[in-house]
Amino acid sequence: MTASPKNIHANLIDIDAKGVLIKGEAGSGKTTLMLHLYRRCLSAGVPVHIISDDQTLLEEQNGQLMGRVPPTLAGKIEIRGLGIVDREQTLSHSKIELCVTLDREEIMLRYWDSQLEIIGNFEVKKLCLSSANIEAAGNAVLAALNLPLSV
Template sequence: MSAAARAPYIHANALVLGDKGVLLRGPSGSGKSALTLALISRYQSQGEFARLVGDDRVRVEALNGRLIARPHPAIAGMIEIRGHGLSRVETEAACVLRAIVDIRTPDDPPSRLPDAAEKSASLHAIALPRLCTEGCSDVSVARIIFFIQSIATI
């Protein structure tokens, strides 16, 4: 069985912002889809490239020292808009992940001054820069954009 066939789907969103793949993780109802839509909209309104890769269920696998994200085939090309349902959007079939954003709840807010260990996360033994933020707000969108733009392209 290939590594791709064994890679499980995780509860997350994947998207491309500019030239960087981003994995948004968080509990159900934390605002992953709304944050994904807000980030894509902000990038595109500034004339920058942004696309959804996968909403809600994403397969992440390690290939040649990189993490590749792909959508679940049953919902590829769609994103949930709460109060509206599933909608088709422009997508990319896969992306190389360059960062992880963890959405925290008000009961478990992010650290004000995170230590070095909190600034990275590992998947399949590959470490990526990490940001923790709370829910979907203009502040979270601004934090994520600043964070993504501060990551050097490899």
């Protein structure tokens, strides 16, 4: 990664001190999955923070891949059908541990096949998931983070 942050089209949520980058085309369900994970973790008492919606700044810090919210989007989230709403911003950055790519396809892998996403100089565990079943996608994310599915 270069010294200056790279702005990418993705959401970032911090679950139990692990950053989950959620990528996908516009309308693929990135925010829906992020909010689903947020509600599940919040209700189970798992520490969770929405970092950024729609855009995430990526940069290397102390040998780690970090994601953070662009200052102009801090405390904002766009909810389809409602628009941009204000929200509490409790954490502004996270170390990226997992990269999720959402697709509208109905087919989702039954087993994780050790895929890695190369982001700059970093290898990050990658999941390719279908947005057709947000509950199943949420289960896959939680399992990849070694969290119980009861979350």
